[in-house]
Amino acid sequence: MATVSLTIDNVKVEVEQGSTILEAAKQIGVNIPTLCYMKDINAIGACRICVVEVQGARALQAACVSPVAEGMVVKTNSAAVRASRKMTLELIQSNHPQECNTCQRNTNCELQALSEAMALGDIRFVRPAQSHSKDDIDNSSPSIVRDPRKCILCRRCVAVCEKVQGVKCISTMNRGFETVVAPPFNQSLNDVNCAMCGQCSLVCPTGAIVEVDDTGKVWRALDDANKHVVVQTAPAVRVAIAEEFGMEPGTLAQASWWQPSPPRL
Amino acid sequence: MDTDFTADLTIMEEGTEFIKRVTSGGVLPMITSCSPGWIKYIEMYYPDLLAHLSTCKSPQQMFGALAKTFYAEKKGIDPANIYSVSIMPCTAKKFEAQRDELTDSGYQDVDVVLTTRELGRMLREIGVDWDSLPEENYDDPMGLSTGAAVIFGATGGVMEAAVRTVYEILTKQPLPDINLTPVRGMEGIKEATLKVGDLDVKVAVAHTLGNARKLLDKIRAGEADYHFIEIMCCPGGCIGGGGQPIPTNLDVRLKRIAGTYKADEELPLRKSHENPAITAIYEQFLGEPLGEKSHKLLHTFYVPRGVYSKPEGLPDKVPSDDHH
Ligand code: SF4
Ligand code: SF4
Ligand code: SF4
Ligand code: FES
Numbered sequence: 389m390a391t392v393s394l395t396i397d398n399v400k401v402e403v404e405q406g407s408t409i410l411e412a413a414k415q416i417g418v419n420i421p422t423l424c425y426m427k428d429i430n431a432i433g434a435c436r437i438c439v440v441e442v443q444g445a446r447a448l449q450a451a452c453v454s455p456v457a458e459g460m461v462v463k464t465n466s467a468a469v470r471a472s473r474k475m476t477l478e479l480i481q482s483n484h485p486q487e488c489n490t491c492q493r494n495t496n497c498e499l500q501a502l503s504e505a506m507a508l509g510d511i512r513f514v515r516p517a518q519s520h521s522k523d524d525i526d527n528s529s530p531s532i533v534r535d536p537r538k539c540i541l542c543r544r545c546v547a548v549c550e551k552v553q554g555v556k557c558i559s560t561m562n563r564g565f566e567t568v569v570a571p572p573f574n575q576s577l578n579d580v581n582c583a584m585c586g587q588c589s590l591v592c593p594t595g596a597i598v599e600v601d602d603t604g605k606v607w608r609a610l611d612d613a614n615k616h617v618v619v620q621t622a623p624a625v626r627v628a629i630a631e632e633f634g635m636e637p638g639t640l641a642q643a644s645w646w647q648p649s650p651p652r653l
Numbered sequence: 654m655d656t657d658f659t660a661d662l663t664i665m666e667e668g669t670e671f672i673k674r675v676t677s678g679g680v681l682p683m684i685t686s687c688s689p690g691w692i693k694y695i696e697m698y699y700p701d702l703l704a705h706l707s708t709c710k711s712p713q714q715m716f717g718a719l720a721k722t723f724y725a726e727k728k729g730i731d732p733a734n735i736y737s738v739s740i741m742p743c744t745a746k747k748f749e750a751q752r753d754e755l756t757d758s759g760y761q762d763v764d765v766v767l768t769t770r771e772l773g774r775m776l777r778e779i780g781v782d783w784d785s786l787p788e789e790n791y792d793d794p795m796g797l798s799t800g801a802a803v804i805f806g807a808t809g810g811v812m813e814a815a816v817r818t819v820y821e822i823l824t825k826q827p828l829p830d831i832n833l834t835p836v837r838g839m840e841g842i843k844e845a846t847l848k849v850g851d852l853d854v855k856v857a858v859a860h861t862l863g864n865a866r867k868l869l870d871k872i873r874a875g876e877a878d879y880h881f882i883e884i885m886c887c888p889g890g891c892i893g894g895g896g897q898p899i900p901t902n903l904d905v906r907l908k909r910i911a912g913t914y915k916a917d918e919e920l921p922l923r924k925s926h927e928n929p930a931i932t933a934i935y936e937q938f939l940g941e942p943l944g945e946k947s948h949k950l951l952h953t954f955y956v957p958r959g960v961y962s963k964p965e966g967l968p969d970k971v972p973s974d975d976h977h
Binding site: 427493496529530531532551552553554555581583584585586587588589590599600601602603605606607609612614615616617618619620621622623624625626627628629630631632633635636637638639640 | 654655656657659660689690691693694697698712713716717720724728730734735736737738739740741742743744745746747748751764765766767768769770771772773774775776777778781783795802803804805806807810861862863866886887888890891892893894895896897898899900901903904905908909910911912913915916960961
C-alpha cells in the first residue's frame, strides 16, 4: 500500500494514496463538516461546506473530493475557512424557508444543525422571491412528499436513487435559482417509475423529501368511539423505534417479548 | 397485535408454495414478495418475470385481511368498524396498503400505514416517557411469534426463516443448524446451497433494487439456477427501510441487524411451524396452507405496469387465472 504523508492542523498524518483530505482528517479525529458528501455514494463537491485551506493552492479546496498529496499542508479551521463555510450556509439559507419549527425534520436536520454549530447569527440576504413556492410541493405520492423549497441541491437523493436503487427517477433540472430535483419534466412522483422506497428521504439532509405524514388519520380513528383500532408492528420497527427516543440503534423496544405467554385463543 | 405473527404465517404459506413448485414443476426460482418497493419495481422493470414471485401477500397485508375477518369474527366486531393501522419501517408500505386488489376482507385490508418515524412523533406528542413504559405482551390472537418472524427485518432473514420450516416439513428431521449464517450480513448478493433430503437447494439473497436487478438479469438470460430468491428493496433489509429513524447509515444498519439476531436467539421458539398460535389459526379458521381460505385471504396477484405503460402482450395480472 503506497502511502502519502501530509500535515493537517499541524498534525502529521500518513494515509493511503488516493485518500481524500476528508478521510485523512478523520484518521486523526478532525471532523470536517459535510452536507452533500455520502461515503461511497456521493462525492461531487457540490455544497462547498467542507472547504479547507491547502497551502499553495489558489482557492479553498473541497475536502470531500480533494485527494491528498505528499507534503501537503492543510488547515481545516482557519479564518478564511470559517468565513467561507459561514457564507456558503448563509447563501443556502437565503433561499430557504425559515420554518424549522413546523418542519418534519425539526431538531433532526443537517442544515439546521450546521447553522447552529457555525453560529449563523444573521441571514443578511434573504431573497424576497424564493425560487420555489408552496405550489411546487409534490404530494402526489402516497409514500413521500417533495418540497423543493427546502432542497439544498446536494443531490444525495439522486445518488441513492440511481446508484443504490438503480431507479433513477429523480434528477436535477434547470439552472441557477430555478434548479430543482424532480422526476423528468417535473412530473409528479406518483406518475413516474418511483418504487416509493423512501431511501431518498433517509439520505436527504433536510426536510425536502419526507414521508407522507398520516398521523392525523390515526389520531382521528383513536378519538372515534365507534372505531375499533387494530395495530400491527413490523419486525424491523422493534429494533429501531427506541432511536426516536435517543436510544442506541438496535435497542429492542420490548423486553418481555422474549418470554411470550402461552397463547390464549 | 404483531406483524411477526403473520410473518410466521407467511413462512407457512410461502414454504408450502415453494415445496409445491419444486415437487410439481412450478416456476423457479421462486422469489419472495413481502417488500412492496421491490414489487412495484419488478412490476415496472421486469413485468415478464412476475410469475416468479410467490403469490403470498406481505405479512402486513395478511394481517390486514385477517384483522377484518378472523379477528372480527372472534371478537364479534363488525369489520366495518375496524380501523387497521400498521407501523412499518417502510414508505412503500403506504403505497401497498392502497392497492385496489388488497381488499379481500371486503374492505381495504389495511387502512393506514405509519412509518417508525411517525410512530415516534405520535408517542412524543403525548409525552410518552420511554423508560417508564410498562412491559406488555402483544395481544392475542395474532400476537405470538417466533424468532423466524423477527429476522424478517434483516436481509436474508426471510430465507433463513423459510429454510428452518421447509427443511423440517420436507425431511421430517430437525434442522442440524438453525443459524443460516451464509445469508446474513450486508453483502449485496449472498448465495448458499443446502442439502434438503436428496435435493440440493440453491438459494440467493439480494438487498437494494440495484442488486435485485443483477439477479433478475440472470433469470432473464436463463443463467440463474437458483430455487429460491429473497429480495428486499432496502439496503440491509427492512431494518434499513425508508421509514426508519434518521440517521440510517451503515453503522446504524449493522446495529439494528445485531439487535435482530440477538432477539431471535433469545426467543423460546425460533421456527414458524412451531408457533402454537399459527397451529391454532389453521385449526380454527384457515384450514391448511394454500387451502381455499388461505388462497382467498393470504395470496394475491401482480400487475404488469412497465416503466411508462403496460408492455404489449402481457396479461392484466399475474397469475392471470387468479380469481380474486
Ligand atoms: S429543512 Fe431544516 S433548516 Fe429547513 S426548515 Fe426544515 S428544519 Fe429548518
Ligand atoms: S422513493 Fe426510492 S425510487 Fe422513489 S425517488 Fe426515492 S429513492 Fe428513488
Ligand atoms: S431533496 Fe434533499 S437530498 Fe435531494 S438534493 Fe434536495 S436536499 Fe439534497
Ligand atoms: S461535502 Fe464536500 S462539497 Fe459538499
